[in-house]
Amino acid sequence: MDRHPVRLIVGDDLQRSRLTVFFRLLLVIPHALWFLLWSIVALLAAIANWVAVLATGRSPAGLHGHLSRYIRYSVHIGAYVMLAANPYPPFSGAAGAYPIDVEIDPPEPQRRWTALLRILLALPALALSSVLGNSLSSTSSTGFNLTASFGGGLVATTGILGWFASLATGRMPLGLRNAGAYGIGYQAQAMAYALCLTGRYPYSGPEPGAPCSPGSNGSGSSPALRPAQPAVHLSLDDDLRRSRLTVFFRPLLTVPYLVWLALWGLAAFVALLVAWVAGIVTGRIPAGLHGFLARYVRYSVHVHAFALLVANPFPGFGGAPGTYPVAIEIDGPVVQSRWRILLRGLLAVPAFILAGSIFSIGATAACLMWFVGSAKGRAPQGLRNAGAYGVRYAAETHAYALLLTQRYPYAGPEAGFAAAAGDALADGESAATATPGSGWQLP
Numbered sequence: 001m002d003r004h005p006v007r008l009i010v011g012d013d014l015q016r017s018r019l020t021v022f023f024r025l026l027l028v029i030p031h032a033l034w035f036l037l038w039s040i041v042a043l044l045a046a047i048a049n050w051v052a053v054l055a056t057g058r059s060p061a062g063l064h065g066h067l068s069r070y071i072r073y074s075v076h077i078g079a080y081v082m083l084a085a086n087p088y089p090p091f092s093g094a095a096g097a098y099p100i101d102v103e104i105d106p107p108e109p110q111r112r113w114t115a116l117l118r119i120l121l122a123l124p125a126l127a128l129s130s131v132l133g134n135s136l137s138s139t140s141s142t143g144f145n146l147t148a149s150f151g152g153g154l155v156a157t158t159g160i161l162g163w164f165a166s167l168a169t170g171r172m173p174l175g176l177r178n179a180g181a182y183g184i185g186y187q188a189q190a191m192a193y194a195l196c197l198t199g200r201y202p203y204s205g206p207e208p209g210a211p212c213s214p215g216s217n218g219s220g221s222s223p224a225l226r227p228a229q230p231a232v233h234l235s236l237d238d239d240l241r242r243s244r245l246t247v248f249f250r251p252l253l254t255v256p257y258l259v260w261l262a263l264w265g266l267a268a269f270v271a272l273l274v275a276w277v278a279g280i281v282t283g284r285i286p287a288g289l290h291g292f293l294a295r296y297v298r299y300s301v302h303v304h305a306f307a308l309l310v311a312n313p314f315p316g317f318g319g320a321p322g323t324y325p326v327a328i329e330i331d332g333p334v335v336q337s338r339w340r341i342l343l344r345g346l347l348a349v350p351a352f353i354l355a356g357s358i359f360s361i362g363a364t365a366a367c368l369m370w371f372v373g374s375a376k377g378r379a380p381q382g383l384r385n386a387g388a389y390g391v392r393y394a395a396e397t398h399a400y401a402l403l404l405t406q407r408y409p410y411a412g413p414e415a416g417f418a419a420a421a422g423d424a425l426a427d428g429e430s431a432a433t434a435t436p437g438s439g440w441q442l443p
Contacts, residue, residue: 004211005105005198008185012085012099014177016166020088024081024163027088031077034091042070046195053115053196059107064197068104069093071191075102075184082159083172084180100181102188110199122194124368125202128386129190131364132183133157133357155183157357158411161350175411178214179358182413185212204365205385206413213414231405233329234301234392240379242312247373253314254307260317261303268296268402275403279341285403290333293402295319301328301395308366309379310387326388328395336406348401351409355397358411362390389413 020027049063073093079085079100090097114121133153158180162172189202189212206213246253275289285293299319305311305326315324340347365383373379396409 004189004203005108005200006189006192006202007103007211008181008188008214009101009103010099010178010181010214011101012172012177014172014174016083016086016170016172018167018170020086021083021163021166024083028077028081031080031089031091035074035077038070038073042067045070050115050118050196053110054112057109057112057115059110059197061107064107067195067197068192071104071188071195071197072102074191075100075188078155078184078187079181082155082180082184083162083166084155084158084177084184086172100184102185104192104197108198110196114199115196118194118196121201122190125190125193125204128204128361128364128368129187129202131360132186153183154357154361155180155187157354158183161354173411175409175415176354178412178414179354181214182206182212185214188212204380204382206389207385208414210382214412231331231407232396232399234388234395235327235329236305236310236388237325237327238311238379238384240381240384242309242369242373242377242379244374244377246312246314247309247370247377250307250309250370254303257303257306257315257317261300264296264299268293272402276341276344279336279403280338283335283338283341285333285336287333290404294330294399294404297330297395297398297402297404298328300398301326301391304362304391304394305388308362308387308391309369309373310362310366310384310391326391330399330404334405336403340406341403344401344403347408348397351397351400354411355394355409358393358413359390362387365390 045063045066049059049067052058052060052063070093072095073089073091076085076089076093076098079098080087080089085099087099095101095103131153133155158176162176162180165171165173165176186202186204192198193200193202203210203212271289271292275285275293278289279285296319298321299315299317302315302319302324305324306313306315311325313325321327321329365386369379369383369387372383392415393409393411399405400407400409
């Protein structure tokens, strides 16, 4: 993989102090005020840096260092307030001063014409950044906002759910931490590009080795910090090529599949009620009902992948295994805890809340891929993988809610990706050199 100039570093051990977690929003107020004041200075520095890049083709070292420290500080306080890390962050934005950090390479030559049009070119990345969710600093059309605000999206959702989990257990769930770190890391890349610190476009893919993925650092290599073996296996065999015609009409072409999925959902609901009663009585879902519901989840994956441009071919209407580039396998019925079956509807609520945020990432990526696919006949790999993240987590959530497994969905975006050698780390300038992905699969 090409080395991206902006890289996320995660050194967090998941331990959380219940006391500081409970008062986290109050404790961050001094940082919010300092960030507001710093943003005013950063605005002037950003304008000066933009003019300098236009004149010389390179960001001056002093301005580059100041703006890098500003971005790094936003990462630190964002990680703190949204519980991606535990210690109280310093006010300096110094490199290596916090468990969730970002590395930004020194100034490199940039193309003047891309710097001239930087705000326009950055709009897609900033749109995706806002959906991923910005913690304290909400990225705007200028690269940052002058007012400290707690944004929505994935980062905020993981922070809220993590707040309850951390208070109860004194520990941040690995999946929620990694999902929040993914959003924070992409925000840093989008800000760095918008502020002309780098000419490399942000990479939106969440796979390990990607610069904004928490799986690309040492903390993710410890067996204690790896997700448990999943009961839902999703694989993607896609060469990134897209038919311009079917991409252009994809919203219309998806309608028949959505109608059939809704009708199938009615039958699946009835099957779920029967399976729920049987599970409470016997502790196991009957094989026939399990197979029917698994086929329904598999078909929903096919439809979602087609609608979100994660794959190109038309899906069938039967949800048969091995018939679509986005393939899903669900382990067979096993003995489950009766009380978990009884309360499955309540237990699945947090997963559905998070699934909504993650699926919105896939929807935003699909909108951006629609423009690229219609023009170039090819899907950017990072956006494709971001959409696949939404499809994968939705499948795990449905499988859990439909009693197909009692393994709770894993929220981490890095699960299941096998980075292909030669994959490009940019959706923009290096897209011409990107190698088609060799696919990825949940272990």
